Amino acid sequence: MTPTPHQPLVPPMPAVTTVLFDIDNTLIPTRAIWQHALDAVATRLAGAHPGVSAAVIASTYVSTSDRLWGDYDRALAPLGSHTAARRHVWESALREAGIVLDERQLAAHVDDFAHRQMRAIRTVPAIVDAFRRLAAVYQLGVVTNGDADQQHAKLEQAGLERYFETVVCALGNGHRKPHPAPFHRACEDLAVRPEECLYVGDEWTADIVGARAAGLHPVWITPTGQPPPGSAPTTRFTSLASCLAALCDHAARRPIRETEPT
Known part of the structure; x- marks a missing residue:
């Protein structure tokens, strides 16, 4: 009971x-905040890359994130910092979805995703x-x-x-x-x-x-x-x-x- x-x-x-x-x-309530931020950034990315839908971007990121963070010690820890790990997860997911960003764009995107989540905490x-x-x-x-x-x-x-x-x-x-x-x-x-x-x-x-x-x-x-x-x-x-x-x-x-x- x-x-x-x-x-x-x-x-x-x-x-x-x-x-x-x-x-x-x-x-x-991190999960709900994370999903809301993911939906927002996926929509923004899809607007800049018309050949890829927001749904594909979001689902690809979810599967890539689960796989890499689930194997943290081997896949992400060697990168040396948590910022580098987060960038690697996004870079891997976007590449799988058919999107390639340069270093400056990728860093701005990862920061935007993190800031959206932090601002949503009340x-x-x-x-x-x-x-x-x-x-x-x-x-x-x-x-x-x-x-x-x-x-x-x-x-x-x-x-x-x-x-x-x-x-x-x-x-x-x-x-x-x-x-x-x-x-x-x-x-x-x-x-x-x-x-x-x-x-x-x-x-x-x-x-x-x-x-x-x-x-x-x-x-x-x-x-x-x-x-x-x-x-x-x-x-x-x-x-x-x-x-x-x-x-x-x-x-x-x-x-x-x-x-x-x-």
């Missing part, structure tokens, strides 16, 4: 001192207020598979960065989720044991399986409300808002921390 703000979280919350979060499609006052309330009681942190520059910028744009005492960005820094290393890095940063931490995320393998294997207590954000594919009991919510409501309900019954986050 999917928890509501009036049902207990698992484990018993008195044991929890720290709540960690994923970013993409957990704190920020501060949601109710979410910000929930984090303000949680930060008074719990240590808060982030564990993400993204790169540091973009992920910090996303949190800043959403008005949330000030509430997190650690932001662990795994891309380009060794192991990525579901490996336990980034989860344990966050625990070390905050001087807590894994069993004292909740971890809230949307991806079953990277977030839920990964957090549980690292010794944290996972909380699954699954908009469809689908049952977990694993057999272990899993606390789940259909939205970030409902999860934060439950956490704030528990926080209201806990003492304020002696030291406020800075």
Whole structure:
């Protein structure tokens, strides 16, 4: 059964001192923002290249992006920077769609795609207020598979960065989720044991399986409300808002921390 703000979280919350979060499609609706930006840039490109439709450009980019980012360590990491990786993905996709841009055009296009996504991130006052309330009681942190520059910028744009005492960005820094290393890095940063931490995320393998294997207590954000594919009991919510409501309900019954986050 999917928890509501009036049902207990698992484990018993008195044991929890720290709540960690994923970013993409957990704190920020990245997937919808990404798709909207992709549709816009594909339409613009199709207008400049009449022989290729926007639908072909978008679908080719999706398949190329999934393939290359899915093989990050071999296909993209050797390029040396995340900017170079993003350019390579777009260059590969456009070439497959029959479009060739020069270096200046390609760089401008990649920047436009990134800026469209960043500008679409909105501060949601109710979410910000929930984090303000949680930060008074719990240590808060982030564990993400993204790169540091973009992920910090996303949190800043959403008005949330000030509430997190650690932001662990795994891309380009060794192991990525579901490996336990980034989860344990966050625990070390905050001087807590894994069993004292909740971890809230949307991806079953990277977030839920990964957090549980690292010794944290996972909380699954699954908009469809689908049952977990694993057999272990899993606390789940259909939205970030409902999860934060439950956490704030528990926080209201806990003492304020002696030291406020800075």
